[in-house]
Amino acid sequence: MSTEDIDVMVYDYTVAHGAIPAPLNFMGFPKSCCTSVNEEVCHGIPDKSVILKSGDIINVDVSTIYKGYYSDASRMFMIGKVDKKKQDLVAITKECLRIGIEAAKPWAFMGNIGAAIGNYAHKRGYSVVREFGGHGVGVEFHEEPFVCHVGKKNTGMLLVPGMIFTIEPMINMGKKDIYVDAANDWTALTIDGMPSAQWEHTVLITEKGAVSLTY
Template identity: 60%
Template sequence: MFNKLGRNDMCWCKSNKKYKLCHESFDSKIVAAKRQGHIVPSHKMIKTPQQIEGMRESSKINVAVLDYIGENIKVGMSTEEIDKMVYEKTTQMGGIPAPLNYEGYPKSVCVSINEVVCHGIPSKETILKEGDIVNVDVSTILNGLFSDSSRMYCIGEVSEEKKKLVNVAKECMYLGLEQVKPWGFLGDVAQAINDHAQANGYTVVREIGGHAIGLEFHEEPWVSYVIPKNTGMMMAPGMVFTIEPMINMGKSDVYVDEEDEWTVYTKDGKPSAQWEIMVLVTENGYEVLAD
């Protein structure tokens, strides 16, 4: 699985340190875990210090764009206007909107309202109304490095029922974040999220999850939020992935719009909420890169 390096060779991670002073101990832990039957990350999944720094810079743009949306989003605005704001703010800061033309996606951002779970395509015809809950999912490329995060926005006066869904979805995300630590498992994150959602009478979407990110928009591993603790891939320092559970007020079943082949809806028509952060696994825990 790993190339054999001498202890005095330069480390594979391009840190310019000798292997024995850098990732020798790391590789030993990975090999031991694999022998125990665990799913472990490859070297390709571990970001270099230079890549991580570049992702921090990309994330600064991503966060600034979401801040800008939060300052300007309002009743009566079309989702096309949100798309224009995202494109203009991202490019003004030197970035590129990652969704634009990604696998044929036609816009710079995903805007998902009420029963739209994710991948809502901005349109001049879709107008924000009083009482809507809206997910704005922003992703940025800067110097070839990707960042990704999303937030929920409540438009005007929102029902207590919807407010609770939005708040619990955020709590789920942060409870999952608390489980991020080196040599733990992605299932630890998933169970914390799923337990909290179910305790509040909600469900977690099964088919769509998080993903690693960095050199590409979506990388391996895919991150499920419905697997049990102590399962899934082992988390190791240098891994970067998103935590973005989609929490449904009703059942977990979803479907994709047959016409646009992107927009995902709840099957029962009840609202869904999602928050997304991008997290780096560190030697001692985690660092949130984009929120």
């Protein structure tokens, strides 16, 4: 299977349900989803020449417009026999997302989310990408606030019931440093070539805590 095959499935399923793939033609992005493999951090462009093989990990980031509103979510998948280090990276990153959502409490602060994620990842020997993060989402694809996945507790914006934003930690096995591929001006990769993983939910702040709107 190629990453282009994934993109075709995303497009077909989305339009069959009366929705629009949000990434398609967004600021020139040419596909309906992002497929980021191994050392690709985010915004990987699906391509028929990228064939998934045993041992790969891939993030599929799907964003949808439905009845005028945007949603955004991503998941990790492990292809065939994946080594223990990559398995651990995927699992730790998923736990970072869970911990971040747990920290997103009403009348707490945005910095609590980044502090919870960053502390958990760093204590386990992983690094956290700074250049990209979560974001408000609703009638626009990317709205305020920016959600950083490192931070200091009890700092930043106050979290108020009714806020909707994404939490999407990007965790690297190696160093935090990344670069954007000059060939397409989209795909971010780790500078050291080590694998990266990401999980994402769109969440709503309620009086009782954060509720995931994506599944």
